[in-house]
Structure formats: structure tokens, C-alpha cells
Amino acid sequence: MDVFNFVVAEGAVIDADRYAARLREMGVQPSALQQLRIQLSRVHGTRRGVLEVRGGDVALALRPLAPAPSEITMLADAIRDERTDPGHLGPDLGWQQSVLARIPAHEALLVDDHFRTVSAVMYPLIEVLPGRVRVSTHPDTTPSIALESVLQILAGYGIDVEEAPDGFDTHALPSSEVWVLDPVYGARLVDTWLEYGTKRPARSLFDRGGVPSHREVNEVRKQLAALV
Structure with a gap:
């Protein structure tokens, strides 16, 4: 299992291209990537995304983004x-x-x-x-x-x-x-x-x-x- 954490704000993701490339390298199929894009594009506001990848399968969880100091x-x-x-x-x-x-x-x-x-x-x-x-x-x-x-x-x-x-x-x-x-x-x-x-x-x-x-x-x- 691999886990990716990121921020999604109004459907936008920092380093989106890098994440997509990494998922393709891990064997995630284009259809699964497209479904993931649809899920993320529908996010309103700002959320924390947690993506679990197992054997080419992906599961996305959206959670509140807790404040944290820089x-x-x-x-x-x-x-x-x-x-x-x-x-x-x-x-x-x-x-x-x-x-x-x-x-x-x-x-x-x-x-x-x-x-x-x-x-x-x-x-x-x-x-x-x-x-x-x-x-x-x-x-x-x-x-x-x-x-x-x-x-x-x-x-x-x-x-x-x-x-x-x-x-x-x-x-x-x-x-x-x-x-x-x-x-x-x-x-x-x-x-x-x-x-x-x-x-x-x-x-x-x-x-x-x-x-x-x-x-x-x-x-x-x-x-x-x-x-x-």
C-alpha cells in the first residue's frame, strides 16, 4: 500500500501532474485516473485528500483540513x-x-x-x-x-x-x-x-x-x- 496526502481546493491540487505521473508509474489504469479526476473536480472548498493505492486500485478519502502552524x-x-x-x-x-x-x-x-x-x-x-x-x-x-x-x-x-x-x-x-x-x-x-x-x-x-x-x-x- 502507498498513501498520498495532498490539499484539494475547489478542484485544484498542488503538484497534480506529479501525482498523476506517479500513479501511472504504479500501474493505475487511465479509467481509474479519470474517475479520480471527476471526484476531485467536484470538491468545493478546501479539503485534505488521502489517496491509498493498492495493486493499481485507488481509494480517495476527503477529510477536513485542520489548521497547522508553518x-x-x-x-x-x-x-x-x-x-x-x-x-x-x-x-x-x-x-x-x-x-x-x-x-x-x-x-x-x-x-x-x-x-x-x-x-x-x-x-x-x-x-x-x-x-x-x-x-x-x-x-x-x-x-x-x-x-x-x-x-x-x-x-x-x-x-x-x-x-x-x-x-x-x-x-x-x-x-x-x-x-x-x-x-x-x-x-x-x-x-x-x-x-x-x-x-x-x-x-x-x-x-x-x-x-x-x-x-x-x-x-x-x-x-x-x-x-x-
Whole structure:
């Protein structure tokens, strides 16, 4: 099973073309895609879409879109990665959600056996540096349409993207500006780190070297929403 989360507003979906392409790659038939388009086109207002894909079959659930902050608290006490199928979002959702339910923060760092950060518990991370960003290409980093989209937006600003094939340095990461790439809420800035029960402000860049803020990126994402 694979699960996709997204926002649908008046029939428009951010990254609609990317989702359609991914579904075709997964063997979803044109007739099923057309039925999905019809369902989404009939949505009035703004809803959260949850799409489950099993063996080429798709099931769409539409849920209320709960408010959520674009600046979040990250637990610095790393969580050992216990996912069984990190190549897909869906099979390990139960474990991921149970982790988030028991921590006193919005997200946490997910680390491998070598204590390298693979991602946040739910979604990938971006480390933001002056004039460039770094992304994890660790084998256990789950593919993300939201990440692909944000990197394309940053490329439009002329921002260089550096790959971290072994993941991020867990100890050094809190010294950088960090975003979590959520497919529903977009780029979410880590503005607070929680370590051993103590909160401390996260670093935000003053000399951004041309890198837009997370809020600017999210505005561009909204403008790219397309009717399905």
C-alpha cells in the first residue's frame, strides 16, 4: 500500500501532474485516473485528500483540513528508524503516527544505525544554508513529491542543491535552518528545538544568499495548483 496526502481546493491540487505521473508509474489504469479526476473536480472548498493505492486500485478519502502552524518544534532527541518499508509512505504509517503521538513536539529526527538523520519521522528534511540547500539521498529516505516540487521551485531561484548520500549529521543539523517538507502544509520551518525537555530557538538565516523563506516557497506552491 502507498498513501498520498495532498490539499484539494475547489478542484485544484498542488503538484497534480506529479501525482498523476506517479500513479501511472504504479500501474493505475487511465479509467481509474479519470474517475479520480471527476471526484476531485467536484470538491468545493478546501479539503485534505488521502489517496491509498493498492495493486493499481485507488481509494480517495476527503477529510477536513485542520489548521497547522508553518513554524514547528522539532525533537532533537533522535528516534531510531524502525520502519520496515522506507521506500514507500503508507506501510509504516501506524508506527510513525504512534511516535508522533507520544512526543511533546510536532516532529522528530529519524536516524539510522549509524546515528545519521534520514528524515523527520513523517517527511523529508531540507537543510538550508546561504545560497544552497542540502537534501538526504540516504537509501532509507522516502521519495516525496512535495520535496521534488520544492526543489524545482528553489532551482527557479538559482539555488544550488547538494545531496547527502549518507543522510545528515545529526549533531550538526540543529545549527542550520531546517525545513520539513509536508505535502499538505508545505515547507514548515523548525523554529524551536526540544532537547532533554528544554526548548531553544532554532537558527534562521539572516544572510540567505538568495534562498527564499519557507513562506515564500509555500506561496509559489499555491500558485502552481492546477485543476485535475
